[in-house]
Amino acid sequence: MGEPVAFRCLTCGRQHAPWSVDDVCPRCGPVAGALEVEYDYPYLSRRLSRGTFAESRRLSLWRYEPLLPVSEKHAVPLRAGWTPLYACPTLAAELGLGALWVKDDTVNPTASCKDRGTAVTVAAARKLGRAALVCASTGNAATSTAGFCAAGGIPCYIFVPRSAPRAKLAQLVAFGATVFPVDGVYGDAFQVAVQAGRRFGWYNRSDGMNPMVVEGNKTGAFEVGEELRCDLPEFALVSVGDGAVVAGLAKGFLELVRVGLAERVPRVYGVQAAGAAAVAHAFARHQEGKPILPAREEAETVADSIRVDRPQDALRAVKAVAKTEGGFVTVTDEEIVAATQELARRTGVFAEPSGAAPYAGLLRLVVEGRIPSGSRVVLFVTGSGLKDPEGALRGVEMPEVIPPTLDAVAEAVEG
Amino acid sequence: MGEPVAFRCLTCGRQHAPWSVDDVCPRCGPVAGALEVEYDYPYLSRRLSRGTFAESRRLSLWRYEPLLPVSEKHAVPLRAGWTPLYACPTLAAELGLGALWVKDDTVNPTASCKDRGTAVTVAAARKLGRAALVCASTGNAATSTAGFCAAGGIPCYIFVPRSAPRAKLAQLVAFGATVFPVDGVYGDAFQVAVQAGRRFGWYNRSDGMNPMVVEGNKTGAFEVGEELRCDLPEFALVSVGDGAVVAGLAKGFLELVRVGLAERVPRVYGVQAAGAAAVAHAFARHQEGKPILPAREEAETVADSIRVDRPQDALRAVKAVAKTEGGFVTVTDEEIVAATQELARRTGVFAEPSGAAPYAGLLRLVVEGRIPSGSRVVLFVTGSGLKDPEGALRGVEMPEVIPPTLDAVAEAVEG
Numbered sequence: 023m024g025e026p027v028a029f030r031c032l033t034c035g036r037q038h039a040p041w042s043v044d045d046v047c048p049r050c051g052p053v054a055g056a057l058e059v060e061y062d063y064p065y066l067s068r069r070l071s072r073g074t075f076a077e078s079r080r081l082s083l084w085r086y087e088p089l090l091p092v093s094e095k096h097a098v099p100l101r102a103g104w105t106p107l108y109a110c111p112t113l114a115a116e117l118g119l120g121a122l123w124v125k126d127d128t129v130n131p132t133a134s135c136k137d138r139g140t141a142v143t144v145a146a147a148r149k150l151g152r153a154a155l156v157c158a159s160t161g162n163a164a165t166s167t168a169g170f171c172a173a174g175g176i177p178c179y180i181f182v183p184r185s186a187p188r189a190k191l192a193q194l195v196a197f198g199a200t201v202f203p204v205d206g207v208y209g210d211a212f213q214v215a216v217q218a219g220r221r222f223g224w225y226n227r228s229d230g231m232n233p234m235v236v237e238g239n240k241t242g243a244f245e246v247g248e249e250l251r252c253d254l255p256e257f258a259l260v261s262v263g264d265g266a267v268v269a270g271l272a273k274g275f276l277e278l279v280r281v282g283l284a285e286r287v288p289r290v291y292g293v294q295a296a297g298a299a300a301v302a303h304a305f306a307r308h309q310e311g312k313p314i315l316p317a318r319e320e321a322e323t324v325a326d327s328i329r330v331d332r333p334q335d336a337l338r339a340v341k342a343v344a345k346t347e348g349g350f351v352t353v354t355d356e357e358i359v360a361a362t363q364e365l366a367r368r369t370g371v372f373a374e375p376s377g378a379a380p381y382a383g384l385l386r387l388v389v390e391g392r393i394p395s396g397s398r399v400v401l402f403v404t405g406s407g408l409k410d411p412e413g414a415l416r417g418v419e420m421p422e423v424i425p426p427t428l429d430a431v432a433e434a435v436e437g
Numbered sequence: 438m439g440e441p442v443a444f445r446c447l448t449c450g451r452q453h454a455p456w457s458v459d460d461v462c463p464r465c466g467p468v469a470g471a472l473e474v475e476y477d478y479p480y481l482s483r484r485l486s487r488g489t490f491a492e493s494r495r496l497s498l499w500r501y502e503p504l505l506p507v508s509e510k511h512a513v514p515l516r517a518g519w520t521p522l523y524a525c526p527t528l529a530a531e532l533g534l535g536a537l538w539v540k541d542d543t544v545n546p547t548a549s550c551k552d553r554g555t556a557v558t559v560a561a562a563r564k565l566g567r568a569a570l571v572c573a574s575t576g577n578a579a580t581s582t583a584g585f586c587a588a589g590g591i592p593c594y595i596f597v598p599r600s601a602p603r604a605k606l607a608q609l610v611a612f613g614a615t616v617f618p619v620d621g622v623y624g625d626a627f628q629v630a631v632q633a634g635r636r637f638g639w640y641n642r643s644d645g646m647n648p649m650v651v652e653g654n655k656t657g658a659f660e661v662g663e664e665l666r667c668d669l670p671e672f673a674l675v676s677v678g679d680g681a682v683v684a685g686l687a688k689g690f691l692e693l694v695r696v697g698l699a700e701r702v703p704r705v706y707g708v709q710a711a712g713a714a715a716v717a718h719a720f721a722r723h724q725e726g727k728p729i730l731p732a733r734e735e736a737e738t739v740a741d742s743i744r745v746d747r748p749q750d751a752l753r754a755v756k757a758v759a760k761t762e763g764g765f766v767t768v769t770d771e772e773i774v775a776a777t778q779e780l781a782r783r784t785g786v787f788a789e790p791s792g793a794a795p796y797a798g799l800l801r802l803v804v805e806g807r808i809p810s811g812s813r814v815v816l817f818v819t820g821s822g823l824k825d826p827e828g829a830l831r832g833v834e835m836p837e838v839i840p841p842t843l844d845a846v847a848e849a850v851e852g
Contacts, residue, residue, distance in 0.1 A: 081496065081519070099523045100785050101544075104496070106516040112590065129516075129544045131785065133823055173785030175527065179850075184838045192830035193822070198782035201836040202846060210841040218846040367613035370515050370546065370588030407608070408548055408823035415607035421616040423599045426625040431617060431633040435594075 045231040083241035098174030100131040102141035118395035128406035134162035142238030147225035156224035158215035168197035181215040229264035230334025239270020255398035259380035262292035263328035265339025272342035290348035293383035295323030302350035325375035357382040372407035460646040482697040498656035513589030515546040517556035533810035543821035549577035557653030562640035571639035573630035583612035596630040644679040645749025654685020670813035674795035677707035678743035680754025687757035705763035708798035710738030717765035740790035772797040787822035
């Protein structure tokens with residue numbers, strides 16, 4: 023039912039036959055040539071109802087197979103998606119909101135939302151008969167690719183800048199990935215990964231290259247839609263690095279409307295660190311009618327998963343967010359650090375700094391009046407605090423040692 | 438439907454009225470006085486069928502509410518349980534097994550199986566109107582307690598030995614727990630926690646103290662039963678520290694038989710590190726008709742979550758394993774390190790060393806012929822490798838840096 027009708031280039035508009043191109047439009051190249059997977063929406067509107075998904079017994083993103091480009095029969099075993107959506111009525115009331123939900127994507131198989139894009143991309147690789155995957159990333163996308171390839175017994179090749187931390191490299195190696203630390207920065211690793219993928223026929227899962235990644239990422243929006251019986255909130259916030267996650271989320275909400283399951287989309291807000299805000303800057307240019315495509319910018323933030331100097335999926339992110347009439351907001355590292363602790367303390371969800379950034383963005387949008395009181399809001403928490411304990415734990419005050427006696431406890435408790 | 442009929446002492450046999458005692462039998466004290474929650478099994482047999490659970494829309498351990506002592510209405514939002522069960526046909530064939538499954542409890546809300554016991558214990562605290570929780574632990578149980586209390590807005594008090602690692606303390610503090618590093622070893626922290634809990638009315642979630650913990654832990658067995666349509670495997674393996682997890686698992690399988698949903702229980706095997714094998718030793722004494730209760734033993738292993746010198750739930754663990762006609766197996770640190778990598782590489786499940794120990798135990802039991810060829814086996818993976826990256830990554834060979842050129846990649850790939 024979900025067979026794509028075209029892979030359309032976001033810049034030149036050319037409609038490539040589905041599966042005739044692996045990653046980007048050959049004419050427009052990386053970033054500019056991002057492809058969007060299009061379906062026969064009128065047909066899907068007639069075939070789909072809210073019950074279609076509610077009746078599904080699948081406890082993963084594959085419950086949305088009718089709106090995905092690949093069938094579950096090609097998927098590897100790891101269970102991505104169908105993660106919890108937690109209502110936070112007390113927090114909502116304190117912030118003057120009508121409702122607040124936290125979508126906890128930290129409980130995906132490799133502990134980040136990247137598993138959504140990976141699940142669909144790896145399934146597509148199997149459908150296409152590709153022998154291996156390639157991914158350039160230092161973080162969650164690489165880990166996710168390595169984990170899913172391990173589960174499927176598929177070789178994978180990971181390119182990272184030589185500065186990548188030892189613990190992250192070692193986890194990739196444990197998953198059996200072939201890891202290439204490249205003598206250069208992230209951009210060099212990205213380029214070599216593209217070249218090697220083309221030379222050896224490896225299917226590319228790097229953010230921004232492969233439209234399948236966004237097809238997986240959009241399922242987070244479907245899940246929110248299903249859980250809220252398609253009565254979508256007015257705002258959805260998610261952190262932005264390369265841009266593939268926010269692009270997917272916005273596409274998912276937009277598709278729910280296109281197939282007639284929801285009335286209107288939430289305004290999707292991308293949250294970036296003030297020190298690593300290339301996509302936010304591109305969005306501002308877009309609003310002024312200027313060219314979107316970002317040059318490399320300095321990128322420095324405590325939130326390493328969104329520390330991106332040249333975002334590979336900026337075009338797609340900006341266009342998708344604009345379609346939802348959403349926007350971007352930037353937050354300082356101090357706000358991100360405070361949000362990480364506040365989110366853990368108030369909801370029990372322990373996020374990495376980038377995962378908690380949307381909470382910081384929410385506070386700012388509420389204070390600035392950009393989110394009016396009474397609004398219903400969903401925050402996407404993209405990655406686990408266990409991914410980056412040092413980052414997640416900055417600013418935590420350590421407790422004092424006490425003697426092993428009840429009196430010492432009583433004194434501490436009763437003051 | 439699941440209202441308990443008694444809390445029975447495993448040593449003196451006295452049947453306490455349900456909820457009349459919080460933790461251990463007052464006559465027999467800690468460890469010896471472990472209480473078992475008993476239900477009206479004949480009644481449950483008449484009321485339950487396999488369809489009872491299959492029809493449930495609850496995507497958490499609360500789908501088994503009819504076999505739990507507390508109702509979901511008392512639960513806090515975090516979604517514990519109903520974790521994936523992955524079939525591993527290739528690995529099974531290589532090991533000469535009839536089938537092999539991996540139960541991935543790393544995707545629980547705080548990334549370990551401890552969330553099962555915590556979910557039920559915190560719900561019980563709310564049912565009983567207790568104002569706070571207390572837990573002594575340096576590891577997963579403490580994190581789990583702090584996370585669930587954060588989600589429920591419930592104060593919690595965590596007692597740890599002063600040697601507890603900074604990162605673990607800081608995560609507890611981030612969850613808003615009041616943390617007491619005690620000037621002493623784990624046993625001192627445990628004692629003070631018991632005393633303080635009694636003095637201030639805090640409900641105790643420490644392993645071995647509260648029968649609610651085991652009631653939560655048993656749901657892992659229910660899930661395996663449901664997924665395999667109650668055609669249970671012949672063997673189930675899980676790592677053992679204090680003993681509460683293996684005790685819960687065995688009780689869960691036994692209850693499936695007692696309520697008539699399954700024909701026979703798997704033999705449950707506890708897996709311990711050779712250097713921290715107090716429960717295995719207690720089991721050996723039990724087999725020889727000697728007293729079970731363990732003294733403190735030296736405990737040294739790479740698998741820090743099962744590095745337990747005086748197991749607080751040994752009696753319950755030994756009795757439950759014996760009832761399933763299972764046993765214990767010990768594995769070396771070398772075997773655990775190798776298993777951690779092999780499990781990640783072959784299944785995509787990245788476990789902490791204690792979580793991978795059952796895979797090491799499996800290899801040993803197969804080699805020793807204690808698990809016959811053709812057997813169907815389930816491994817419980819109890820905690821995420823992200824909990825202990827250093828431990829999980831021992832022995833990983835790091836890759837070499839290459840120049841940022843396609844030629845360099847080609848040389849590495851084509852040799």
